[in-house]
Amino acid sequence: MTITATTARERMLLAKDASLRVGLLDDAAKQRALRAIADALESATGDIVAANGDDLSRAVASGLSPAMQDRLRLDAPRIAALADAVRAVADLPDPVGRVLDERTMANGIRLTKVAVPFGVVGSIYEARPNVTVDIAALALRSGNAVVLRGGTAAELTNAQLVRAMRGALRAQGIDPEAIQTVDDFGRPGARELMQARGIVDVLVPRGSAQLIETVVTESSVPVIETGAGVVHVFLDASAPLERARAIVVNAKVQRPSVCNSAETVLVHREAAATLVPAIVSALQAEGVVVHGDDEVGALASDVVSATEADWAAEYLGLEIAMRVVDDLDAALAHIREYSTHHTESIVTDDDAAAERFLAEVDSAVVMTNASTRFTDGGEFGFGAEVGISTQKLHARGPMGLPELTSSKWLARGSGQVRT
């Protein structure tokens, strides 16, 4: 499927135009489109793997880290998994057309608030080609056109993925301009995307805290902020050792590279002598470096002295910060100061403390006695996840397909005028 539009703006306008028709597709047509995309990705495996090989060679030559190389790599099994993920999105309920509110005015006008697609969803992300397919599938399933801007290191791979997806749409009789990339326009293309207010309806950045900060700062298009997680676990005075240890270790170690993994543990002073030595040992046994304040250092061995930077760090690896606090108030104050408002959890047997924590912590997800790793669209039962919103407007916490829709009011009258 050849792309002929010659400027980023032209492509975005084509996406806007295509969105008018994609937004009116019925459930069955959208399901067929996604299944065709899944099949096309599998059929194009050879081309995709070849392009990915070229991207990987460039990445190796430019010294990209092994972890980033792994995120960039697509092989046949990963492409098959991507295609299956697209089929799973096809199986989700259509979020468009849901009736969100209904009322009838005294004069007889019938009001219906219905879920409608945004129109055009933009996404700016890093060199993870799976996001290209993931966002395109979620956007189309919710009736939106999509404009993609992935990391430069994945440019050749993304071009093949977009080519396969556009071809699948055309074969289904759907305007292929509903899927656009501005990758080949480099940074100026990304800037145009961020400034395309009136054409692009919402922008979802995915990636590092720095990428998200850039998008939030430079965009006039409304942004849904996702991701960054300086996530806290507070061990209250009443926290039982076994439960506290299991939750802290799981929250840090089960998958340390993701946003819902814990970065800081706060320990109530009354419980510190019991909890700190055992939990530091358990973390260290899993290879975690513990950055502690002086009290933690006095209670456990091999603790690295924490600095101010540690309280704000999103390690995303086998490191954790630990601090002893006076009480619940001090824990809440620390969280207010350093949290990114993603997820915080309290371990406690004190119901009053649990309820205060739930009420007063200002985060997308606030937990009692559970691992922070549960903040996840799949775990919440959404079937797919668009991202985890850390802002308060429109969506907060794990976002499913419904969060990729807006609404409009339909007002059906019979000649009413206002008096």
Add this chain to the structure above:
Amino acid sequence: MTITATTARERMLLAKDASLRVGLLDDAAKQRALRAIADALESATGDIVAANGDDLSRAVASGLSPAMQDRLRLDAPRIAALADAVRAVADLPDPVGRVLDERTMANGIRLTKVAVPFGVVGSIYEARPNVTVDIAALALRSGNAVVLRGGTAAELTNAQLVRAMRGALRAQGIDPEAIQTVDDFGRPGARELMQARGIVDVLVPRGSAQLIETVVTESSVPVIETGAGVVHVFLDASAPLERARAIVVNAKVQRPSVCNSAETVLVHREAAATLVPAIVSALQAEGVVVHGDDEVGALASDVVSATEADWAAEYLGLEIAMRVVDDLDAALAHIREYSTHHTESIVTDDDAAAERFLAEVDSAVVMTNASTRFTDGGEFGFGAEVGISTQKLHARGPMGLPELTSSKWLARGSGQVRT
């Protein structure tokens, strides 16, 4: 109630701090606070009217238009009406704490999505002192602190209103720092407000299209865009004359200065010979200047020749644009080109045309056979209106108190970890 904070940033930080406590107030405490504010405004009538007199003298001297002077004026009856409006907001249901979703994970973790206050709501608006009270009351009722920035011409009036409201909060034992103004810091204060991401949670501009455009462009704080309305009425081929005339005249004339009044009438060519002469006459009889295309000019007298600028004009007065179009498709294309996505209405007896119009027009409110003047929080039964959102994120159309809340997920576990 003296304001001691000496910088705009310091005041916003005080508002953020106060929001922690205001957000936890129960329904009864918020109702008491609003009733105390209403009483305090009435008690301060003398001071407010005196300050308003000074503002008005400056306004007259600087040549402010009589219409703007009228919007700026506060007298005892208007202050009483403002106080009553605050009491009406007190009577509305508390939007905080509503359960928006509930689910239980297979592992037993109970999830509850509850409505919570945003935290700090900012508002930038023009020289209409009633907005000062209106926004403060709506923000407090929904558990938010508020930072106000009104038009310079109303600065002395706004200072007295804020003083009275803060005094009422203090008398109720509520932190008066929950109500802040940055009026006295001029444009740099407004800029600081727009850039206060992380302190101010959402910004609601109210006023002219130009003011809203500035706020959207310059803010890093998430904005809810309100207001601008280039509103269309489409008279379909089957539109009966009496109904079409009543709706067009009402939509234009009943209150021409507001955003939901009609600015452009599109007429299906098949009905033009019948509808145009009668409707132009009816509009002219109400003092409306009609800007028409050549076909309209040929069918009716005293029509001013429309230019491209007329199709994009939000007259907000006794002027209207009128154009003959080929068919429904042409009407939809014109609306796509010029609408501000506020409200559009079709007058028709053709159900298929009505349903296509409802489905394909991308506006906050899409109507059949009704006056566009019904797009209004009061008419929709919301009891109060924060504004009319013309964006697609978070809120669309008339906004009530629930739109001044965000949500958070509470996850109650008993030691669950992820495997």
